[in-house]
Amino acid sequence: MPQNETVTGLGLEEYKYGFVTEDKPVFKATKGLSEEIVRQISAHKAEPEWMLEFRLKALEIYRSKPMPAWGGDLAQLDAVLDEIYYYIKPQERMERSWDDVPQEIKDTFEKLGIPEAERKVLAGVGAQYESEMVYHSLKKEWTDKGIIFESIEDGLRLYPDLFREHFSTVIPPADNKFAALNSAVWSGGSFVYIPKGVHVDIPLQAYFRVNAERMGQFERTLIIVEEGANAQYIEGCTAPVYSTESFHSGVIEIIIKPNARFRYVTIQNWSHNMYNLVTQRAMVHEGGHMEWLDGNLGSKLTMKYPSCYLVGPGAHGEILSIAYAGPGQHQDTGGKVIHAAPNTTSQIISKSISRGSGRATYRGLCKIYEGSDHAKSKVECDALLLDEKARTDTFPYIEIEEQSASVGHEATVSKIGTEQLFYLMSRGLSEEEASAMIVRGFIEPIAKKLPLEYAVELNRLVELEMEGSVG
């Protein structure tokens, strides 16, 4: 197995996955955004007319909306957006068999450990390389159960009615500026459909990866979980290091039908120059159960607030998130729960770690509409500061219109203490090992909900980020 080559000379050597494979895109749009580009993307994908219309309308909305004036610092972003490629298609066709995947792309996956993951009976892998799915496999038993796990493009092509019925119903383009941008230029992502009553034990997994300089990645995922179904979806990604700013803006829409259960797991480890602005939202119907599990590492700025709209009686939403902000990074993350039906319940647990000039912000909304009788929500955010310079802020917005609702909010800020370090070091652990152990313990309540290999990966990523944090 090849060793990871690190891009040197950029001052970013710490970023372990900063290797680059030579890319040979089949098609690369020109830099910057225009109506022409949007038309090209749509034509390239041979999309139906309604999708082109949708994209063009979204482009208009995108242009009409101002940059958000809240959250992280977006002052440099306009310049970045002019410089990126909005579409790259690395290959003409979808690959079904591993043998057909070009060596170069395989090398990239190998560096990310995908083949091992595959060997370990990962049930289905949809890996996104640049803007398109290039490798996609799905266990036969799933297909037999009627489960659909396709690239978003194939979802549109193969299941046009199902797709159109649900697409953009959870996050319309006008929702926010970046949702509009994604709606205009989306490319890549997954389309998942779990039929009524079907239970999937092994998580559906999609790795994806951005690998072209100045390339924006606008992945779009649509997941439909039918009545009484139960499944889990896992997405993990890393991005290589480049000296110019990079941009990622995904949209993830999930529809949880009555009494269905779904868990969406993301671990994102972007390179440290990435703007990561993602909109992800689940619409949860009666008795449904949605869980977001969100790990944010890396990036220059992440703004991401997974949401649950609890629209049916008894619906439940959970958002568990971990953010790690190292020097020069800002993680502006949290969650939103909207209670719009009686007896809905929700929980947000957010844990952040900041170090050096890193800044972790918790930004959350808990809204309970009138008539959501006996709705209950619990918000807990814990921040861990690794040194004196690190910073954390908490913005918990709570809006309650319903008298019978109950909402709890707890926030803690802690610093790795001298006594904790001394205790561990007095057992022979180095200061670095001791700090890493304390951090691992801090994120454990969330890490333990991950499948084992992801928990291991999360811990490893955190340790990589912490290297050099001592002394």
Place this chain on the structure above:
Amino acid sequence: MGEKLLVIENLHAVVAEDGTEILRGVDLEMGVGEIHAVMGPNGSGKSTLAKVLCGHPAYEVTDGQVMYSGKNLLELEVDERAREGVFLAFQYPVDIPGVSIANFLRAAVQAKNPGTELDIFDFQEMLLERMRLLDMEPSFAERSVNDGFSGGEKKRNEILQLAMLEPRLALMDETDSGLDIDALKVVAAGVNKLHAERPKMSVLLITHYQRMLNHVEPDHVHVMVNGRIVRSGGPELAQELEARGYELYKDAAVPVS
């Protein structure tokens, strides 16, 4: 006295933050395999002595020296001292939420053996065997380190660490405090078993009361008052202190400046 393990000479230490002197010239020698007790009233500096020996950053050594097994102990970092076999059973063990005792101990045992990869199965076996020796339930190792533990559980966890790390010098800082008599017996029995098993382990018991010494018999007893050892003797000294208290030594101390 046979082979020396620890030689403390004229040790002075201050609180790093404000310069308050706590240790004012401690002299103490311990032989390999010996059990010593340092007794003294509250505020005499006996817990500080234990912390300084381990390199706690809150204290600064201003004078004197500490030779441990022929090495200048004060030159070593906290973790280096631990890897050299110095162990402190804490008076107030610290919580490490989310880290199981098993994982913690595995990291600590691994740290003691750099260069060799600790086999997880060997470790598990060792851990279970040690827990059996100390009459502990295996499930105990799954709990987060000291998180929500009772006083007795915390102290037992310290003894388990002592058992796993096999130090050459065990500093027991008020291990008896906050324990009821049953818990005290369990903890003392643990220390005795470990010492019987590894008779070369030296033990320094730091205690205010004599009751721990009813269960773990020291070879030597030292009285510490106002930052100095003011008297040393055999086990009978502990009995005397129990009967007469520290009143006698009030004036033996160096005056507070």
